[in-house]
Amino acid sequence: MxxxxxxxxxxxxxxxxxxxxxxxxxxxxxxxxxxxxxxxxxxxxxxxxxPKISENIMRAKNWFSKAIEKNGYKGKYNYCYCTKSSHFQHVMHEALKNDIHIETSSAFDINIIENLKEKGKIKDDAYILCNGFKREQYIDNIGRLINSGHRNCIPIIDNYEEIDLLSDVVEDNFKVGIRIASEEEPKFEFYTSRLGIGYKNIVPFYENQIKDNDKVELKMLHFFINTGIRDNAYYWNELAKCLKVYVRLKKICPSLDCLNIGGGFPIKNSLAFEYDYEYMVDEIINQINIACNEAEVAVPHIFTEFGSFTVGxxxxxxxxxxxxxxxxxxxxxxxxxxxxxxxxxxxxxxxxxxxxxxxxxxxxxxxxxxxxxxxxxxxxxxxxxxxxxxxxxxxxxxxxxxxxxxxxxxxxxxxxxxxxxxxxxxxxxxxxxxxxxxxxxxxxxxxxxxxxKAEQMLSILGYDSNNEPTYSHNGALNEQTIPSNG
CATH class of the missing domain: 2.40.37.10 (Lyase, Ornithine Decarboxylase; Chain A, domain 1)
Incomplete structure (x- = not known):
């Protein structure tokens, strides 16, 4: 038995x-x-x-290389690592061994980029794509990176105010991308992603804020859906809508030559897991090729932002x-x-x-x-x-x-x-x-x-004896700095 x-x-x-x-x-x-x-x-x-990090990066690069050759695709492929998946130094060092680019999500990401540049881990010509809703510190840090000479730092515009905010801190001309606010799968509680700018508003946004702005050059259109890259009607429909926006923009904006299809490759979650990565990459390249050829516009260079797939x-x-x-x-x-x-x-x-x-x-x-x-x-x-x-x-x-x-x-x-x-x-x-x-x-x-250890948690909780607040004779709390981590 x-x-x-x-x-x-x-x-x-x-x-x-x-x-x-x-x-x-x-x-x-x-x-x-x-x-x-x-x-x-x-x-x-x-x-x-x-070693698994480098292995997955090279697998993806190989799939895109094969698809580009098979479809006679005229654009190039760029692999970006999505840092929010894991910011650890050992992860970043391993990923950067493979001639990749970086996608960031918030202000402190830029501090990590600067640290890696000082150590020679990130090259001056590497693309740094800055996603996410940008508060003041993130804007300032992006400006500092571009002003230091990193011209391939491309902020991905998430809302209508970011062009003006970036223009105030960046000293010279700079490149930007625009994120499309994709429509969510029917199972979601809302219809449209909170991230980016709606499909119908992309072209008017370009014409109103970028087209006649001598300081700003539109370089990239960014597309991503929460459910990831999957072989279903929802994904292919959203990709087709994205490509319609790309060709419309390309016809009025010659500087636009990059399409970022985001991340979303699934990772193995069962011994019965099956996913045809090679087929999906080939079909994505094929669909982009067809859409651009029918519209008689040049195909874009392709960017991806794989996070979980890279490190998971x-x-x-x-x-x-x-x-x-x-x-x-x-x-x-x-x-x-x-x-x-x-x-x-x-x-x-x-x-x-x-x-x-x-x-x-x-x-x-x-x-x-x-x-x-x-x-x-x-x-x-x-x-x-x-x-x-x-x-x-x-x-x-x-x-x-x-x-x-x-x-x-x-x-x-x-x-x-x-x-x-x-x-x-x-x-x-x-x-x-x-x-x-x-x-x-x-x-x-x-x-x-x-x-x-217990001492670390007690310090965070304020139980460190050196962190006791002091009071004046009338009971008022005297202002002082309390270390956050001992």
Whole structure:
């Protein structure tokens, strides 16, 4: 009778897979012996496998190169990394090894760009595309970057006031893009994205604010939809509408020669995941080619802003099953040594799925369980089928530790979870390990951040004795600066 966990996986999925394999009954991820990793560093832990970042960048570049050649496309392709997915230095350094460009979202992004330029990681001719709603500090920082000589910094205009605000801080002429406010999929609670300028208003906006403005040159049209790049009628319809705006603008604006189709490539969230990236890229290039040829305008250079696709599949998290609680005759709760709400917030906030597999004991019998986190919050649990089915894992045993891994978690989870800050119920942030390969292909591991300590949280909360506010004799609070992080 097939009752082992490995039997369950073999009957359900094609296994092993490109990134997952077994060594006896222990899981390997890209050849990384995860059980050895957790024995060395303990649990809970997060890790980043840097080579996967470069691998995905080169995959995308290859798909676009093939499509451009196949379709006789006359424009070039530029890969941008969307920094909001992960701002960490080790991520940025790895991505920038691959001759890419950068897309930013807020003011402090520009400080990171300047830091990377000083270190020689970003070239002077690299494109810096500045997206997002721009407050005063963001505007000032963009102006500083352009004024320093970085002429390929292109602010993507999000509202009607940004041209004037940028003109006040930029000393010379500068290039801009315009973001289209795409119409949302019918399931959304609103019809049009809050980001950008509506389809019908793009051409009037250009004619009123840019066409006769000697200081501003329109270089790029930016298009992105929240549901990402998917082979469905909604995506192709929105792309077609975008191309209609592009050809209308191109006919009256010769300087427009770039089309940014945003990000949105999905990443693997199941062992049964299927997505034909190569077909999608080929068809996007084909559709742009057809639209421009029919309108008798030059095809644009193509930009993408892949964030999750760049870094998501490089990340993982490992937890230990601490205890099993039998709450009724049907439900067994396996309690992890951390919290889903704080370490994988998308599982709680948007019911996002990640690949979940045990790290060890694949040859043991399995059972149906639920997974719970340590906080006293009823929402701190994970269900791999988003509330439809429970999870199967090797049977719990007090004498045989069980470790589980969540994979492809490298995008957004740390920044949304507030790494290094306060965590729900003061559950500490796990340690973070960086995994790389040396020139001989041998694995190397580095402790990037140790597990968060109580002293760090107390300092943030103001319990540091050096941060006590003082009062005057009449009870008024005297003004003083209280350090934010001790």
């Amino acid at each position: 097939n009752t082992k966990y490995i039997d369950l996986i073999d009957q359900t999925f094609d296994f092993p897979q490109e990134e997952f394999s077994l060594n006896n009954d222990n899981l390997l991820f890209h050849g990384i012996p995860l059980n050895e990793l957790v024995q060395k560093y303990g649990s809970p832990l997060k890790f980043t496998y840097l 599949e490089s990340g993982g998290a490992i937890y230990e099953i601490l205890y099993q609680k039998q709450q009724n005759d049907r439900e067994k709760w396996n309690m992890i040594d951390s919290s889903f709400i704080t370490t994988l917030p998308d599982t709680w906030a948007i019911n996002k799925r990640f690949i979940m597999l045990p790290i060890n004991r694949w040859n043991d019998e399995y059972e149906r369980v639920l997974l719970g986190g340590l906080t006293c919050d009823s929402d701190d649990y994970y269900n791999s089928e988003q509330n439809r089915n429970a999870i199967y894992l090797p049977k719990y045993s007090k004498s045989k530790p069980l470790y589980i891994g969540f994979f492809n978690t490298g995008a957004y989870q740390d920044s949304i979870g507030g790494v290094g800050g306060l965590q729900h119920c003061l559950i500490p942030q796990p340690k973070h390990i960086i995994i790389d390969r040396d020139e001989n292909g041998e694995l190397t591991t580095t402790l990037f951040k140790p597990q968060q």
